[in-house]
Amino acid sequence: MLGREEASSGRRFSGGLGAVLATTLALWVFSLLRMPWTLLGWVALVPWLVVVDRARSSREALLLGAGLSVTFSAAVLGWFPGALQSYSGAPLWLCWLLMLLLAPVFQLQFPVTALARQLARRAVGNRAGWLPPMVSVLVYVGVEWLAPKPFADTLGQGFVYSERLRQFADVAGAPGLTLALLFVNECVFAMGRAFRTRGAPGALKPLVAAVALVVVMLGYGSFRLAQYVVERSTQTALVVGAVQANIINYEKLKAEHGTYEVVRMILDTHYALSDSLLREAPLDVLIWPETVYPTPFGVPKSEAGAELDAEISAYVAARNVPLIFGSYDVEGGKEFNAAMFLSPGDKEGEAPTRKVYRKSKLFPLTEWVPELIDSPGLREWLPWTGRWSPGSGPRTVLLKRRDGRILRVAPLICYDTLFPSYVADEATATADLLLTLSNDSWFGGTPGPRLHLTHAVFRSIETRRPQVRVTNSGVSALIDDTGEILTEIGDGQRGTAVMRVPWHTAGYFLARRWGNWLGPVALVMAVALLGGAVLGGRGERY
Incomplete structure (x- = not known):
């Protein structure tokens, strides 16, 4: 029996590590900002979401989040230790060590999102399947606003060279694009899970939701660009x-x-x-x-x-x-x-x-x-x-x-x-x-x-x-x-x-009026949804 448990633990560890590395690789390629590799951003988080959903405990979820924060920092921000060494004169190994030790703090959105997702799944069980993904997306965006990120990096910045998609930033800034990217990743994950259990018809709903969001954002971008082109020539x-x-x-x-x-x-x-x-x-x-x-x-x-x-x-x-x-x-x-x-x-x-x-x-x-x-x-x-x-x-x-x-x-x-x-x-x-x-x-x-x-x-x-x-x-x-x-x-x-x-020429919108408003709003909504689910689950048990 002990041998089986050890083998199972080894498989879970290998699966978790493989998923973290797969997501890290996809995010690194996405960060290069070159088409068609930028398209990987829409699916990059799916391997990680799979293993987080399979986590058996809060501790395991936190480890998966902390692991991704470390590998993400090493891959996407791996240039920083060299720059820090050049500025401070400290040994390069020490600069790398400091960055990796602080990665779960500076990339706090990964461990907190994994933990919140696990808590939401535990609270709702087989009911309200929409809640864990919704909480995950909101927690991710909200924690990024709250976390001490030295470079204020966020995944939505990866669309900086998409002429139409980036126009959505006048609504909710780069975090708005991050939220959209996370939503599409959740839809792709839901498509895969639905296809396995219910076949192609079950995967249709999340597919439509993902396509609809991207189409709306592209349409908004086209509208804003048309405004600018019409008015620009007179300036x-x-x-x-x-x-x-x-x-x-x-x-x-x-x-x-x-x-x-x-x-x-x-x-x-x-x-x-x-x-x-x-x-x-x-x-x-x-x-x-x-x-x-x-x-x-x-x-x-x-x-x-x-x-x-x-x-x-x-x-x-x-x-x-x-x-x-x-x-x-x-x-x-x-x-x-x-x-x-x-x-x-x-x-x-x-x-x-x-x-x-x-x-x-x-x-x-x-x-x-x-x-x-x-x-x-x-x-x-x-x-x-x-x-x-x-x-x-x-x-x-x-x-x-x-x-x-x-x-x-x-x-x-x-x-x-x-x-x-x-x-x-x-x-x-x-x-x-x-x-x-x-x-x-x-x-x-x-x-x-x-x-x-x-x-x-x-x-x-x-x-x-x-x-x-x-x-x-x-x-x-x-x-x-x-x-x-x-x-x-x-x-x-x-x-x-x-x-x-x-x-x-183009009139400003919410981001100009309220700055980074999406972060705090998302965090409040996430706390309300997760708190309601946890309290509701406790009420049903009593």
């Missing part, structure tokens, strides 16, 4: 000059050549690239990337710093073109990662006016350490931790264009872009443009810059605002309000681009 363009100098690893350069010489080289390079842009076209605005001027602007720390500040202002005045660039700002002993907005004076010889946006969403540890855990000991142990303070929050900046008209900019710096609700608060009804300054050089040569660009695409769709994205080393891009990338300077390239920005 005038904003002409932006973007500079991507591909100068990276400032700290190493400073150690080798000295701070002043490095800043001097950075500025001279950007002046030369900017002048070539100004010869190419009359620009309304000139834009340099995040922290391109790696010292405080307007509050210099030295006489040399004051001279460089004056030089940048003189450049703006001499070219008579507004300049937006990344720098630092200082106030009350605190230092901020900031975007500087310089506009030429109204009169000849008048100094440019300066406005500042301070980055509010800082990457944990590398840019900012919470006061609760900040200490000299931590700084000594992790010398690469950041010292910036978060800004005060969303704001719209008014910038005078070269022709004198006012441009209303919703500025974002790097990590700000990952937060849909934050961007929605910035992109008020009066904002003309989303502007992102970023430095993705630490992730160069990995999928990281492309993932960051994907977030930017969804923010433009959700708010129905065009976006100019300028980075140190790529990917710089012009994105219209349908998510189309009109201009791009690739990762690891030096280049400039004249970006002709079409004004926004």
Whole structure:
């Protein structure tokens, strides 16, 4: 008897591991964002759902979820340990170990979904067969909103290059696409189970539901694209000059050549690239990337710093073109990662006016350490931790264009872009443009810059605002309000681009009004459904 139990346990373990690996492989191929492999997303979770439904206990379900979180992180986010090692100098093995140990926390949706599904099945038994799948879908989306995901990744982002499907993001953002993908996976799973028990007629209902959802989403996307095409031709363009100098690893350069010489080289390079842009076209605005001027602007720390500040202002005045660039700002002993907005004076010889946006969403540890855990000991142990303070929050900046008209900019710096609700608060009804300054050089040569660009695409769709994205080393891009990338300077390239920005035309919808509303709504619905089922099951037993 013991031998049979051991053999059965071995088979269950092998089956569970095989299903986890099959789903991981399918999700990895899906994450490559290349047709026709993107279609795997619609069925990728089915092997995992099969073994989760066969779990005999909550513990087994949790293990299946935690296992998928680990393998998913290793396969889809396997580029991150190398980037972390490059930034921190920690051993690569330690970076991998930390990522894998934290995977069940950062990809919390997998273990919690498996557990909730198992509890729902136990509560309803053979009744209300629709409940476990419904709870699973809602829990997955809700927990993703709640979990501390450093890159805010979600499966729905895999449809970023589907011109029609991605338009649904103005309803519920990328999580809305995730919900649709999960629903179709559940329908495919239900089709297989129904076919085994009732034959082809039994599989018809879930098939119709899956096809109907996809058709509705495609139809909505076609409708939104048609709106944009009809109205776009009447819109005038904003002409932006973007500079991507591909100068990276400032700290190493400073150690080798000295701070002043490095800043001097950075500025001279950007002046030369900017002048070539100004010869190419009359620009309304000139834009340099995040922290391109790696010292405080307007509050210099030295006489040399004051001279460089004056030089940048003189450049703006001499070219008579507004300049937006990344720098630092200082106030009350605190230092901020900031975007500087310089506009030429109204009169000849008048100094440019300066406005500042301070980055509010800082990457944990590398840019900012919470006061609760900040200490000299931590700084000594992790010398690469950041010292910036978060800004005060969303704001719209008014910038005078070269022709004198006012441009209303919703500025974002790097990590700000990952937060849909934050961007929605910035992109008020009066904002003309989303502007992102970023430095993705630490992730160069990995999928990281492309993932960051994907977030930017969804923010433009959700708010129905065009976006100019300028980075140190790529990917710089012009994105219209349908998510189309009109201009791009690739990762690891030096280049400039004249970006002709079409004004926004497509009216915004729920994602612009409420930000990431689907996550909390899904979580509340899941708790209500699961709680009702559990309590109802207990009531029947008594």
